[in-house]
Amino acid sequence: MYKPVQQCTHCGAGLSLDDLRKPNCTYCGTVLPHHAQAAQHAQVVGQVMGQMMQQQGQLLDQYRGAFGVPPVGVGGSGQTSTGSGDPPIACGMEECDPASEVCCATFNGAACIPADQDCQGATITCTSVAQCDDGEICCGTFGGGNGQTSCTSEPCGGGGPGSGVQLCESDAECPPDVPCEPAPGGIGFNFCNPGFG
Secondary structure (H helix, E strand, O other): OOOOOEEOOOOOOEEOHHHHOOOEOOOOOOEOHHHHHHHHHHHHHHHHHHHHHHHHHHHHHHHHHHOOOOOOOOOOOOOOOOOOOOOOEEEOOEEEOOOOEEEEEEOOEEEEEEOOOOOOOEEEOOOOHHHOOOOOEEEEEEEOOEEEEEEEOOOOOOOOOOOOEEEEOOHHHOOOOOOEEEOHHHOOOEEEOOOOO
16 A cells, blocks of 8 residues: 555545546545646646737738738738739739849848849749749749749649749649648748648
């Protein structure tokens, strides 16, 4: 038999360590105070985490807005014209004219630059099929602080992780059963997530 280490606050029975691991007193059935307190703490932690996640979502939407990308859950149906007839390329606080500009995204931010100028980061020429010709998709390859996007009629990312990702505005642009989701790291673009890992 185990030696009692504490008494029940309700019935006064001696409780062993094994008894204390149970949520209720073995003798009277009363919820043990440390289990009740743990349940209250779990509820408070859940509320705090919910508030933190909500704040993080608001910050993510602000960050996305800084790159000219609509908040999560907002579609791209309200695109404005840049004069070229093509939808603009979202780029930080700017919108690039795809007829003459590209978006140059670096670790310091993003800005529109002339299409013939070298970008010391990722050259963004599209962020969805809206900037591509009919039948084309926007495909991006990124890594090491640089990369590029381009419109292509070929499949994007068919070789698995590292072979490219399709950028998108909505699930409708992605292959069947592949969702359009925010890219990891809060970079401000959406991609068709095939779930490689």
